Amino acid sequence: MSIVVRKIVRHREETLRENGQDVPRTHVVAWVAAVIENPYGTDGYVEDLVSKADAMGQEVGALLGPATVELLGEEVEGFGKVALVGIGGEVEHGSAIIHNLKFGNEFRSAAGGTELLPGAEKVGLMGATIDAAVKHKLDAKTRSHHQTIPLSIPDAPRPDEIVIACVATSAGRPLARLATFGAEVGGADKANEGVAR
Template identity: 70%
Template sequence: MIRVRKIVRHLEETWLENGQDVQPRHRVAFVGVVIENPYPSAYVQDLVTLADELGEEIGSLIGPACVELLGDEVEAFGKAALVGIDGEVEHGSALIHNLRFGNVFRKAAGGTELLPAAEKVGLPGSPIDIPLKHKLDAKTRSHHQTVTLQVADVPRPREIFVICAAANAGRPLARLATFGAEVKAGS
């Protein structure tokens, strides 16, 4: 049912951070699909019915592929939708805030937490910042991170770029105290 223009696969591997060796190497995988916006340009009240029909198909295209591209155990994950200017942010939200989409990626990654997300409308070449959190415990502070993806010709006006992102670790050189430690210390 979806019309795919392209699949984007991108892998980053960080070896040094602030002059310090990063061990294990910090890897972030992005897999996204650029689809024709399935919603009309004109206002439509019901976005959920179509999102329910498309969610699993989109998730199956990019969720397992993202895990495979990472080539390592997923520790953190997130999702995003970048909508072309002839659409609305709610179009992207409908597609990614749908358990039929998210459950495919969550299962492939071995996660239990809800996927953090970002969605926006943008011109071709707009960057999208994707929040990541730990796949089993969203309060694991070391895994709160934001990664950016940018593709020169994406999205065109009647397109939506749907992305899954996964990391094999928390932030490079993470060294903050555990969640809530500052409150306990000040008690």
């Protein structure tokens, strides 16, 4: 099956300062989105979504995954994915494409990742914003890389379209300084030593 693409949108940004501070490493974010025709149509309920999902997922993943890594221009540390379905479709249409190993494997391979890709999907009007959840590509528990990246395209999705995007980051949050998971327990106990209870 071949996807019908109306447009490809590329976005890249670099954060150099945050809250009056220079960031230790330039924080680069990149996403590449494809605005595609909804392969499941807008004529009502379709029972079988699976038969198209593998081919669609692989094709879209192969289109977007390597392009996102190339656009980032840095080693990928964090990644995520989104599907924004036009109002003529349903959220399950987007989920069928992005929550699919064929899609995920294309992006993981390009990014050098091993973790499952965090995803977000919803139905929205043209120009709606969707927040892409991002986590570390090798360890989803790395708290510094937990962040959300907003994504929107002014003229998409039309009712019969889906916006599919891959998102990549070159680092954790610009001024990430929270302790690793579990550190608070030991830290709190140490801070409270000698305190009457």
